[in-house]
Amino acid sequence: MTNGRRILPDSISQRTRAVHGGSRRSQYGEVSEAIFLTQGFVYDSAEAAEARFIEAGEDEFVYARYGNPTVAMFEDRIAALEGTEDAFATASGMAAVNGALTSMLKADDHVVSSRALFGSCLYILEEVLTRYGVEVTFVDGTDLDQWRAAIRPDTKAVFFESLSNPTLEVIDLRAVSDMAHAVGALVIADNVFATPVLQRSADLGADVIVYSATKHIDGQGRCLGGVICGTRPFIRKVVEPYLKHTGGALSPFNAWVMLKSLETMDLRVRAQAETAGRVAGALASLPGLTRVIYPFRPDHPQHDLARAQMQAGGTVVSFEVAGGRDAAFRLLNALRIVLISNNLGDAKSIITHPATTTHQRLSEDKRAALGISDGLLRLSVGLEDADDLIADLTQAATAMQDGGPPR
Numbered sequence: 074m075t076n077g078r079r080i081l082p083d084s085i086s087q088r089t090r091a092v093h094g095g096s097r098r099s100q101y102g103e104v105s106e107a108i109f110l111t112q113g114f115v116y117d118s119a120e121a122a123e124a125r126f127i128e129a130g131e132d133e134f135v136y137a138r139y140g141n142p143t144v145a146m147f148e149d150r151i152a153a154l155e156g157t158e159d160a161f162a163t164a165s166g167m168a169a170v171n172g173a174l175t176s177m178l179k180a181d182d183h184v185v186s187s188r189a190l191f192g193s194c195l196y197i198l199e200e201v202l203t204r205y206g207v208e209v210t211f212v213d214g215t216d217l218d219q220w221r222a223a224i225r226p227d228t229k230a231v232f233f234e235s236l237s238n239p240t241l242e243v244i245d246l247r248a249v250s251d252m253a254h255a256v257g258a259l260v261i262a263d264n265v266f267a268t269p270v271l272q273r274s275a276d277l278g279a280d281v282i283v284y285s286a287t288k289h290i291d292g293q294g295r296c297l298g299g300v301i302c303g304t305r306p307f308i309r310k311v312v313e314p315y316l317k318h319t320g321g322a323l324s325p326f327n328a329w330v331m332l333k334s335l336e337t338m339d340l341r342v343r344a345q346a347e348t349a350g351r352v353a354g355a356l357a358s359l360p361g362l363t364r365v366i367y368p369f370r371p372d373h374p375q376h377d378l379a380r381a382q383m384q385a386g387g388t389v390v391s392f393e394v395a396g397g398r399d400a401a402f403r404l405l406n407a408l409r410i411v412l413i414s415n416n417l418g419d420a421k422s423i424i425t426h427p428a429t430t431t432h433q434r435l436s437e438d439k440r441a442a443l444g445i446s447d448g449l450l451r452l453s454v455g456l457e458d459a460d461d462l463i464a465d466l467t468q469a470a471t472a473m474q475d476g477g478p479p480r
């Protein structure tokens with residue numbers, strides 16, 4: 074131990090890293106990691122303060138916007154289990170997406186991005202970066218020919234959601250990364266839907282992996298947070314200077330919640346994915362449903378790629394009902410266990426109607442191009458009993474067919 078910091082053998086597995094990685098123990102020898110709910114740090118002398126501002130050493134802190142021991146524990150633990158050299162924690166997933174892109178880009182740079190993105194990601198690429206003179210080319214992320222045509226010798230970065238929201242398109246990480254690396258472009262993957270448990274994105278070629286920790290990392294719907302994982306030079310020389318001065322820091326309290334949640338994330342995500350697979354199978358035979366989208370189902374257009382890239386099909390199932398918005402609303406209003414909300418990755422199952430909520434901002438044409446019809450629903454499967462969820466969805470689909478729930 075140095076400075077209370079545990080040094081773990083290199084050979085330990087991802088699950089062990091998720092429990093012990095990054096721990097720093099105070100003089101009290103606590104088992105459960107401490108929350109250092111402090112903005113500042115006291116120096117022994119004026120000389121010590123001066124020295125720390127010239128260069129903070131390993132595990133030396135200056136101000137919580139720059140770093141904090143609890144936040145550092147979370148960063149080290151997620152980096153250890155993700156398999157990257159380092160990580161920088163942020164106040165939300167969007168601060169992570171924005172921080173990863175904005176910290177490395179400048180006017181006249183070129184970025185290629187898949188088009189099927191979460192609304193706020195699309196806003197950053199389409200409206201924020203372009204306002205500062207960054208050129209962004211959008212492609213159909215499932216079409217390698219479009220990536221090949223769009224990536225140019227001067228392309229600085231490619232961006233995508235490895236499993237897209239809400240239509241669950243799968244990006245071929247290896248192929249896209251090879252094309253990007255051939256021109257020296259950085260591969261930035263938003264891996265929220267695939268999760269750190271089910272997909273080893275760094276091994277597949279991603280240089281930078283961003284998460285909304287709000288989702289599966291917290292996993293119980295409490296705190297907002299985000300994290301950027303990457304090489305030490307990228308995190309400390311590119312991301313950190315940008316984020317520490319622009320203020321997207323993660324609160325130490327939220328970092329503590331996320332840190333402790335990483336200990337159970339593997340179990341939670343695997344259980345949720347197993348239930349999601351069963352729910353997807355049951356949905357396929359329900360009345361009034363025209364399509365079930367789940368990456369591990371044989372009828373998913375990229376089923377083989379999903380199976381090659383991911384250890385399970387994920388925790389989200391999307392499906393389409395006949396009868397558009399009215400039918401979708403009838404189904405939602407008849408549910409008794411599944412909650413109508415717009416988060417995902419929670420222990421509680423949550424269902425969303427993207428066209429009227431998360432993707433409401435987009436024009437009808439854009440939604441249509443992304444496959445977000447008025448009958449599309451996105452179900453985030455939680456930790457409830459699979460049979461209870463299937464029964465709830467079955468009675469809701471029946472009520473939808475019968476004209477809606479009794480009022």
Ligand SMILES: *Cc1c(COP(=O)(O)O)cnc(C)c1O
Pocket residue numbers: 165166167168170191193194234238263265266284285286287288297298299
């Ligand atoms: C939720 C989400 C984000 C944004 O995360 P916040 O924590 O809500 O800021 C970014 N990307 C994807 C794919 C998401 O699902």
